[in-house]
Amino acid sequence: MTDPIAIALLDITPRGNTPAKAGKIHTRSFSGRFRTLRLLGGGLLFLLYFGTLWLPWNGRQAVLWDLSEHKYHIFGATFWPQDFILLSALLIICAFGLFFITVLAGRVWCGYACPQSVFTWVFMWCERVTEGERNRRIKLDAAPWRLEKLARRTSKHVLWLLISLATALTFVGYFTPIRPLLADLASGEMGGASLFWTLFFTAATYLNAGFLREQVCLHMCPYSRFQSVMFDADTQLVAYDTRRGERRGPRRKDSTPQAQGLGDCIDCQLCVQVCPTGIDIRDGLQIDCIGCAACIDACDSIMDKMAYPRGLVGYRSERRLAGGKTRLLRPTLLGYGSALLLMLLAFGWALANRPLVSLDVAKDRGLFRENERGQIENVYSLKVINKTQQARTYGLSLEQAEGFELHGPTRIELAAGEMRVLPVSVALLADAAGASRQALAFAVVDQTDPASRDQASSTFIAPTRR
Structure with missing residues (x-):
């Protein structure tokens, strides 16, 4: 692999990604602390997504949203359509959490956590495994179609489709039991x-992570449009320190950058080559930046090799x-944080x-009827749901209904999880005389x-007596 320092010392011709609007983006491999953090976070998310539905719980899937039965099981709790107010509250909490962060x-x-970004990184890894590193992929794109190119491209798309199929089956498995589904x-x-x-x-994952990639972030995601106003x-x-980095360019290693009238940026273009959206972070704050910190890791690796302090590109305000x-x-920040904390406490209380x-x-469609004892009678249907995970006995009664009598089962x-x-x-x-409508x-x-x-x-409802 070509040393980026050697590139900077010998040639300052731009070698970065072309902008997203100008052509395909080819990213190169890199390492660093933020990449490690992203891998750990992505691994945890993948474990939760692909692993949770395989956990058994009381003879069923631990997490199963059964649309046909209108039962939504999450470990030991069962939720019903009547509990959807909690889902609305959870979505509001997630929105405020996003505002806060x-x-x-x-x-x-x-x-770090958006599914579009996570799956895009996974698909890019598949590219490197099947087609090689960045320079090799660029040459492969330009090469004529031969057996090697066909084999590499086919293997890449097979991996993409397998990952997409696994993702789709897992998603459907949260609504239909996964084991019978696979059978x-x-x-x-x-x-x-x-x-x-x-x-x-399967098609959505394959297209979004394989082909659309940064276009989803730039043109389809509403968050990218309103987040900058926050x-x-x-x-x-993620920002480039222009005071420290400029003037950028190659330099001799036998003297300091200041003696050569240069800043710390050696113009190696590595920060551009690792960017999944193809931008140059040195051009300032851009809507295309997704804050993944790939450019920070890449720049820090160059600063280490040049024996310069880290942080030329870093998180800063x-x-x-x-x-x-x-x-x-x-x-x-305090306002969003306080609102988020209060909503979390209220949600926890409501859940508990x-x-x-x-x-x-x-109420039955009929207005009223007269029974065998000559009493005015109304008919109702009572739907009772046991939301617990144990069999229960319930008592039915009228509340504050003096002058009325309940006919039917009073114990059930x-x-x-049964509904009856x-x-x-x-x-x-x-x-006696009374209003034609009375509350029960x-x-x-x-x-x-x-x-x-x-x-x-x-x-x-009763007839009005005079």
Whole structure:
């Protein structure tokens, strides 16, 4: 492999990535502490994504969002459509978390944890394994189609498709049990819906990470468009220190850069060659930068070889670049942080105190009827859901309903996660004048844990008596 220092000393002709809009980006391999951090984070995310659904839990998948049964299992908890308010709250919390991290450190989410970025790095690794390093890939692109080129390209696309298929099957496996899904795939008996979504997400992963890559970040992702307005003068961004680096250029190693009228940048173009979006960080803050810190690792490796201090390219704020001191605690960051903390506490409280039994009431379409005792009666359907992982016995009753009587089962036994619809009727006992519509409240109470209860309201319709 050509030494980048030798390139800088012998030739200052630009050898970096061409801009994304001008052609294909060819990145080169590099190492460094931020790459190691990104690998650890990506490895953890891959482990969670691909490994979680294989964990058993009480005879089922640990995480299974069963759309057909409207049950959403997450380890020991089962959620129902009635709990979707918690999902809405979680999405709001994630949004505020993204705002907080953006104000603190720019697009660090994009560079380290975004699925688009993570899978793009994986696909780029497949390129290096099958087609070789950067210079070799450039030559391969320009070479005519021969057997070697066909074999290398075929092996690359086979790896891409296998990774895409594994990703798609895993995603579908969170909604359909993964083991039967794989068995159906192997036997050719996969259902139409599962097959469609498997093919859809295979194609989406293959196209996004294999071909679109930085175009998704630059033109399709809305976050790239609004994140820059959230930066302030103290946001930590990947930046080039122009005061230290300029004037850039090759230099003799037998004298100091200052003696030659040069800065610390040797213009090796390595920071450009490792950039997944093909930008030159030395041109200043750009919307194309995803904050992955690849250029920091590359530049630090050159500074080490040149015996210069690290940090020519690094995480720093605009205030620091201007010679000031970065303020970590500032109103915007404190505001987002406080809101995020409060929402997390409220979400935790709501999750811990959510009712583990649910009651919904639907009134029969008929207005009212007269029973065999001459009482006015309304008919209702009570839907009771046991949200726990154990069998429970519940009591049904009317709340604050003087003058009314509940006819039907007042005790019900439900298995773990069972839902049952019960027809009941309510009779009006008092034979007196009253309003044609009156409010009713039904209640369901866990017989072993009276604190676990739910209540639902409805109306009682009767003829107006004069």
